[in-house]
Amino acid sequence: MKTYMKSYSPVFGNFGHVERELGRALDTLFGPTIQTTLNTWNPQTDIAETETAYLVTMDLPGLAKENVSINLTEDILTISGERVIETKKEGTAYHSNERYSGKFLRKFRLPKPVQVDAVQARFEGGVLHIELPKSEALKPINIEIK
Secondary structure: OOOOOOOOEOOOEOOHHHHHHHHHHHHHHHOOOEOOOOOOOOOOEEEEEOOOEEEEEEEOOOOOHHHEEEEEEOOEEEEEEEEOOOOOOOOOOOOOOOOOOEEEEEEEEOOOOEOHHHOEEEEEOOEEEEEEEEOHHHOOOOOOOO
């Protein structure tokens, strides 16, 4: 289930209830996530599941790995960071200013427990890759009939 830090939505304005209902519908279809609306920007993220692991891929162009933080607390994966882009230069007229900068915070609820000591993360070419192996208790086993 999504949780919100404030009722005003930058997308839906004072119609935050529409955003909440849409979030509930998407949670029903794709599983629960937690998302805050206090972000300056939200990096695009893919979450995939294999038989043995959950795979998270997040686009973080322009960031160094030192500016990214990953935290796993129980079933909540939190990824946060900050991208700083040079400030506008005096005497320069900008015709377009579309690059996002500032802090971000993304939270995702994992559907099932993972092996905390086996989680791996790597950062390549502005893309963060996180592999969260599923708990051994969740892996299918064959049971011999005696």
